[in-house]
Amino acid sequence: MAWLDSLTPQAQFAFFTMLKIACVLGPLLTLVAYAVLAERKVSALIQDRVGPNRVSLPLIGGIPVIGPFLTKLGFWHPLVDGVKSFIKEDFTPAHVRKIYFWLAPAIALVPAFLVIAVIPFGSTLGSQKMVIADLNVGILYTFGIVSLGVYGIVLAGYAANSKFPFLGGIRSSAQMISYELAMGMSVVPVFLVVGDLNLSKIIEHQAHNGWNVFPLFGGGFSLQTLLLVPCGMLSFTIFFVAAFAETNRLPFDLPESESELVGGYHTEYSSMKFGMFFIGEYANMFAGAAMMTTLFFGGWTLPFFGLDQAADSVWKGLLHIGIFMAKMFAFMGIFIWVRWMLPRFRYDQLMDLGWRRLIPLALANIILTAAVLALTDR
Amino acid sequence: MILPDALFYLFAFLTLLFGALVVANPFSRNPVTSAMFLVLTICAMAGLFVLLNAFFLAAVQILVYAGAVMVLFLFVIMLLDLKEEQRRKINLFGIVTGSGAVLGLGFLLTRTIWGGDFSQTATPKVIGDTKALGLELFTKGQFLLPFEIVSVLLLVAMVGVILLSKKELK
Numbered sequence: 001m002a003w004l005d006s007l008t009p010q011a012q013f014a015f016f017t018m019l020k021i022a023c024v025l026g027p028l029l030t031l032v033a034y035a036v037l038a039e040r041k042v043s044a045l046i047q048d049r050v051g052p053n054r055v056s057l058p059l060i061g062g063i064p065v066i067g068p069f070l071t072k073l074g075f076w077h078p079l080v081d082g083v084k085s086f087i088k089e090d091f092t093p094a095h096v097r098k099i100y101f102w103l104a105p106a107i108a109l110v111p112a113f114l115v116i117a118v119i120p121f122g123s124t125l126g127s128q129k130m131v132i133a134d135l136n137v138g139i140l141y142t143f144g145i146v147s148l149g150v151y152g153i154v155l156a157g158y159a160a161n162s163k164f165p166f167l168g169g170i171r172s173s174a175q176m177i178s179y180e181l182a183m184g185m186s187v188v189p190v191f192l193v194v195g196d197l198n199l200s201k202i203i204e205h206q207a208h209n210g211w212n213v214f215p216l217f218g219g220g221f222s223l224q225t226l227l228l229v230p231c232g233m234l235s236f237t238i239f240f241v242a243a244f245a246e247t248n249r250l251p252f253d254l255p256e257s258e259s260e261l262v263g264g265y266h267t268e269y270s271s272m273k274f275g276m277f278f279i280g281e282y283a284n285m286f287a288g289a290a291m292m293t294t295l296f297f298g299g300w301t302l303p304f305f306g307l308d309q310a311a312d313s314v315w316k317g318l319l320h321i322g323i324f325m326a327k328m329f330a331f332m333g334i335f336i337w338v339r340w341m342l343p344r345f346r347y348d349q350l351m352d353l354g355w356r357r358l359i360p361l362a363l364a365n366i367i368l369t370a371a372v373l374a375l376t377d378r
Numbered sequence: 379m380i381l382p383d384a385l386f387y388l389f390a391f392l393t394l395l396f397g398a399l400v401v402a403n404p405f406s407r408n409p410v411t412s413a414m415f416l417v418l419t420i421c422a423m424a425g426l427f428v429l430l431n432a433f434f435l436a437a438v439q440i441l442v443y444a445g446a447v448m449v450l451f452l453f454v455i456m457l458l459d460l461k462e463e464q465r466r467k468i469n470l471f472g473i474v475t476g477s478g479a480v481l482g483l484g485f486l487l488t489r490t491i492w493g494g495d496f497s498q499t500a501t502p503k504v505i506g507d508t509k510a511l512g513l514e515l516f517t518k519g520q521f522l523l524p525f526e527i528v529s530v531l532l533l534v535a536m537v538g539v540i541l542l543s544k545k546e547l548k
Contacts, residue, residue: 100410137508140437147445151417154452158410166456173453177446184441197508 032282033078046340052077085275100159105276108152112283114145119290122321123310138199150176160268168264172255178354183242185362189235189369203299213296224376231369236296243288251342289331300324389425409455420444
């Protein structure tokens with residue numbers, strides 16, 4: 001690595017940042033593809049079907065036991081799905097607004113990936129912190145970018161220039177704004193407790209004082225941690241519900257609800273442009289899962305075996321990344337599970353839940369947490 | 379450092395360019411396009427805030443203006459379906475009053491900049507730190523009253539809107 005040492009600090013920083021971006025984006029895209037497979041398999045399991053089990057590759061499919069097993073698992077389906085969406089005809093209807101029609105899928109996709117930049121997905125590997133950008137206002141950056149995500153959907157609805165997509169776009173803009181408020185206010189108690197906006201600091205705090213969702217876990221017993229338990233649970237619950245609405249997942253998938261709006265905002269899209277909305281949705285789910293892990297479930301830490309300290313060896317660093325991934329996958333599992341278990345809300349029910357239940361609850365929770373912190377005085 | 383200077387000129391140029399395209403876009407008179415350019419203007423301004431080390435302001439700028447206010451604008455524009463707005467010609471009255479306002483503002487700005495003393499560099503009081511910003515706003519008594527008055531003003535506006543939107547009062 002002599003050539004690395006010969007670089008200036010700025011050049012080293014740029015090199016490692018590029019490396020981290022590549023190392024995060026590549027696996028993320030793969031994970032997105034396999035999350036789609038997981039969705040199909042889980043839905044099959046819940047509805048007592050078999051699910052995708054057909055695709056077999058020429059050479060690997062011939063290996064005894066492993067080949068048929070992977071085929072049965074549907075392991076190659078994401079690959080074939082990807083190829084299919086690229087080689088399908090990319091049809092542009094005559095009546096669409098062309099510029100927005102082309103821009104919208106990209107605008108939907110980009111924010112989902114930008115959010116990942118501030119998430120600490122591990123402690124350290126060597127001398128590098130496992131986060132792409134360790135921002136001081138990390139969490140605000142995340143909310144800012146997430147709030148930009150709605151433009152992709154709204155513009156897609158507008159660009160299509162026909163009734164159903166337009167309704168989908170209108171619905172999504174109202175829905176996203178409503179639940180963004182609830183989501184933003186649900187994390188204020190976390191800041192009150194931690195006293196910092198930096199996501200790495202939030203994880204560090206949780207390593208010493210217990211997970212935000214349940215401070216008794218890993219924080220040791222004291223009056224304050226005991227009293228903070230209901231606050232943490234409440235703010236996690238609100239965040240969790242809002243995350244479903246922000247990612248347009250059932251029971252809140254009003255913008256695309258097939259039974260009312262054909263396909264909602266992406267009715268007019270085909271081929272890879274549709275694929276980009278699809279990737280965007282799953283990348284958003286991963287971002288949401290990563291945020292929940294980081295804010296409420298201790299990020300890459302576990303309060304046993306000294307796993308809450310920054311890694312001193314490469315193996316421990318990799319283990320930390322593994323812990324983070326495991327927590328994130330657990331949330332992805334819940335996302336998928338809920339989709340196939342719950343029916344869709346009606347639109348007025350959705351607005352009612354957002355404005356008249358979640359937002360007042362979140363406000364009350366802020367006051368409650370502030371009171372607990374002021375009375376137990378740290 | 380050359381990079382921050384270059385970035386300043388880049389973001390300043392983009393802010394002005396996008397801002398101009400909001401009001402006078404030669405290619406399209408579509409209100410949605412104008413709104414989208416306003417979003418870009420706001421994002422470029424957030425870039426300027428970052429260069430001033432005001433990270434909190436930059437994030438809030440994106441979060442509140444680009445993420446929430448402009449989405450509502452877009453929502454309203456799309457609901458109203460402003461077809462006449464696209465067909466409307468620019469009228470003389472608009473040009474005269476508009477350029478009058480621009481000239482007045484330009485005069486004020488040049489006078490302020492002319493009269494300013496640039497020989498000394500001041501260190502900013504609040505450097506992008508949320509804690510410092512919060513203390514400044516809520517404790518010192520310096521900005522507390524104006525801040526609270528603005529909050530009450532917003533509340534009044536909100537109550538007023540609800541009152542106006544109610545068809546019949548019980």
